Amino acid sequence: xxxxxxxxxxxxxxxxxxxxxxxxxxxxxxxxxxxxxxxxxxxxxxxxxxxxxxxxxxxxxxxxxxxxxxxxxxxxxxxxxxxxxxxxxxxxxxxxxxxxxxxxxxxxxxxxxxxxxxxxxxxxxxxxxxxxxxxxxxxxxxxxxxxxxxxxxxxxxxxxxxxxxxxxxxxxxxxxxxxxxxxxxxxxxxxxxxxxxxxxxxxxxxxxxxxxxxxxxxxxxxxxxxxxxxxxxxxxxxxxxxxxxxxxxxxxxxxxxxxxxxxxxxxxxxxxxxxxxxxxxxxxxxxxxxxxxxxxxxxxxxxxxxxxxxxxxxxxxxxxxxxxxxxxxxxxxxxxxxxxxxxxxxxxxxxxxxxxxxxxxxxxx
Amino acid sequence: xxxxxxxxxxxxxxxxxxxxxxxxxxxxxxxxxxxxxxxxxxxxxxxxxxxxxxxxxxxxxxxxxxxxxxxxxxxxxxxxxxxxxxxxxxxxxxxxxxxxxxxxxxxxxxxxxxxxxxxxxxxxxxxxxxxxxxxxxxxxxxxxxxxxxxxxxxxxxxxxxxxxxxxxxxxxxxxxxxxxxxxxxxxxxxxxxxxxxxxxxxxxxxxxxxxxxxxxxxxxxxxxxxxxxxxxxxxxxxxxxxxxxxxxxxxxxxxxxxxxxxxxxxxxxxxxxxxxxxxxxxx
Numbered sequence: 001x002x003x004x005x006x007x008x009x010x011x012x013x014x015x016x017x018x019x020x021x022x023x024x025x026x027x028x029x030x031x032x033x034x035x036x037x038x039x040x041x042x043x044x045x046x047x048x049x050x051x052x053x054x055x056x057x058x059x060x061x062x063x064x065x066x067x068x069x070x071x072x073x074x075x076x077x078x079x080x081x082x083x084x085x086x087x088x089x090x091x092x093x094x095x096x097x098x099x100x101x102x103x104x105x106x107x108x109x110x111x112x113x114x115x116x117x118x119x120x121x122x123x124x125x126x127x128x129x130x131x132x133x134x135x136x137x138x139x140x141x142x143x144x145x146x147x148x149x150x151x152x153x154x155x156x157x158x159x160x161x162x163x164x165x166x167x168x169x170x171x172x173x174x175x176x177x178x179x180x181x182x183x184x185x186x187x188x189x190x191x192x193x194x195x196x197x198x199x200x201x202x203x204x205x206x207x208x209x210x211x212x213x214x215x216x217x218x219x220x221x222x223x224x225x226x227x228x229x230x231x232x233x234x235x236x237x238x239x240x241x242x243x244x245x246x247x248x249x250x251x252x253x254x255x256x257x258x259x260x261x262x263x264x265x266x267x268x269x270x271x272x273x274x275x276x277x278x279x280x281x282x283x284x285x286x287x288x289x290x291x292x293x294x295x296x297x298x299x300x301x302x303x304x305x306x307x308x309x310x311x312x313x314x315x316x317x318x319x320x321x322x323x324x325x326x327x328x329x330x331x332x333x334x335x336x337x338x339x340x341x342x343x344x345x346x347x348x349x350x351x352x353x354x355x356x357x358x359x360x361x362x363x364x365x
Numbered sequence: 366x367x368x369x370x371x372x373x374x375x376x377x378x379x380x381x382x383x384x385x386x387x388x389x390x391x392x393x394x395x396x397x398x399x400x401x402x403x404x405x406x407x408x409x410x411x412x413x414x415x416x417x418x419x420x421x422x423x424x425x426x427x428x429x430x431x432x433x434x435x436x437x438x439x440x441x442x443x444x445x446x447x448x449x450x451x452x453x454x455x456x457x458x459x460x461x462x463x464x465x466x467x468x469x470x471x472x473x474x475x476x477x478x479x480x481x482x483x484x485x486x487x488x489x490x491x492x493x494x495x496x497x498x499x500x501x502x503x504x505x506x507x508x509x510x511x512x513x514x515x516x517x518x519x520x521x522x523x524x525x526x527x528x529x530x531x532x533x534x535x536x537x538x539x540x541x542x543x544x545x546x547x548x549x550x551x552x553x554x555x556x557x558x559x560x561x562x563x564x565x566x567x568x569x570x571x572x573x574x575x576x577x578x579x580x581x582x583x584x585x586x587x588x589x590x591x592x593x594x595x596x597x598x599x600x601x602x603x604x605x606x607x608x609x610x611x612x613x614x615x616x617x618x619x620x621x622x623x624x625x626x627x628x629x630x631x632x633x634x635x636x637x638x639x640x641x642x643x644x645x646x647x648x
Contacts, residue, residue, distance in 0.1 A: 056542050077548030089539035093561040102557070103547035150543075 291335020
């Protein structure tokens with residue numbers, strides 16, 4: 001009932017040849033009850049996409065279906081959605097109760113029903129003691145919960161979240177993330193959540209949509225996106241520190257980059273120009289001779305682990321090292337061994353993923 | 366400033382007291398003059414303590430029972446005319462400005478900016494500048510000596526429109542969007558969200574515009590020719606006959622005091638809101 005279907009959505013501002021197209025034919029299917037996170041760098045069009053689903057932004061081309069109804073020309077209030085805004089957008093002059101009840105009042109829901117629904121939402125969100133207060137008397141986290149309460153009381157088919165956690169401090173953000181997860185577990189309402197924070201995306205999403213420059217780069221579970229990134233963009237965007245991407249020339253079981261010759265445990269998927277991707281956590285430091293030579297330039301101590309920054313050939317390369325292990329010094333040249341099961345290959349021109357040849361040791365992630 | 370210097374405290378208080386005396390003394394003299402007989406006031410030196418004619422003078426002024434050389438219209442009626450005009454002007458200005466600012470900020474229609482600038486340019490055209498054409502229009506519409514004639518030409522207000530426009534621009538867009546998601550139509554959003562949020566600005570504007578309306582002089586002077594439609598400010602003027610005529614100065618002064626009271630009352634009663642509306646940034 002709460003499924004969302006995006007069909008070839010286009011958004012452009014202005015008309016004619018000078019039109020500025022910001023979303024280039026985006027399509028996605030979101031099942032009823034699913035929690036989908038749209039993630040991408042700022043300016044990638046993810047908020048615009050969400051606002052188009054909400055009906056706050058017009059769609060230049062394509063179709064949006066919510067719960068089996070085409071909603072292109074419907075007002076936001078007729079789309080059976082509720083939205084949580086980044087700055088919460090609470091009505092400053094109304095009490096918490098009135099903020100939550102406003103939409104229901106307009107919908108002419110009987111007062112007794114409004115009372116029960118608001119009380120119920122207040123109970124779930126632990127807002128009971130604050131119902132008579134004004135938003136300015138609440139802390140950031142409480143305001144955020146009121147904004148969610150306002151969405152909950154409407155019992156919509158779809159929740160839309162527009163970076164709702166970005167105005168909270170780190171600790172509260174982690175806590176609210178858990179609350180949202182718990183809430184979704186209880187209500188099972190289809191949710192579309194926009195964020196630029198990959199940690200939020202990874203932890204909250206059942207499936208995530210990675211966007212870049214108005215296009216969808218990949219749709220998949222956090223596991224899929226992390227272990228099998230579809231493009232170099234996804235590979236570089238998801239994961240912290242990001243995946244090392246080395247451009248070079250593959251020939252059989254060797255990879256040539258910046259004058260360096262890197263031996264591979266298994267032959268590359270094909271010969272020619274490729275991008276080799278390997279995450280910092282899938283590399284270990286070994287003897288110099290058979291390993292890839294890394295010239296260490298900086299070391300960061302993060303408590304449980306150390307990040308070793310250096311150059312491999314001419315490419316910057318990061319290695320994540322358990323802090324208990326011996327570590328090299330700045331200026332050293334050390335050998336690296338990448339876990340052959342965790343090598344990623346991308347086409348050098350299209351930047352799309354190239355599947356590795358099946359190897360006995362390459363277990364599926 | 367937190368400084369503990371007795372001499373400085375003394376000095377600042379002296380300056381303040383002198384300031385108060387300069388401002389308050391003429392008002393005090395007006396009050397004193399309104400409590401004496403006409404003969405007592407015109408003698409030199411003028412008395413500077415209140416006399417015993419207070420009740421008599423004020424009753425005479427309010428009812429118009431005693432005539433001097435000038436007009437002897439009852440001040441009670443004039444106060445009523447002034448009150449109605451000032452209220453209509455203040456409320457009318459606020460209502461029209463709120464609506465036009467709402468239209469300009471929240472709606473996209475053709476020639477939006479043209480209308481905005483058209484309103485803005487009228488700032489350069491106060492009543493004094495357009496007085497002849499305006500008079501002609503009002504006269505042709507037979508609105509002389511009516512409340513409509515006294516108020517309508519003064520209602521349109523670029524200043525207030527501009528003030529509300531600036532305020533509406535500071536209201537986050539998300540609020541309007543949240544209202545749309547909640548199902549509130551434009552007028553509902555205006556009534557339930559914008560107007561309550563503008564409450565302090567409205568109060569400040571009301572004070573300013575009420576006083577503006579109450580103190581109107583030039584325009585009522587033109588459009589009122591009947592005593593029954595004189596606002597009190599004009600009434601004072603009409604009570605003073607020119608030349609060497611013997612004016613009932615005690616009644617003139619009583620009328621002046623009466624004319625000063627309502628604006629003072631509005632300021633005193635709405636002071637808290639007024640100041641809040643001018644300085645409040647946290648909405």
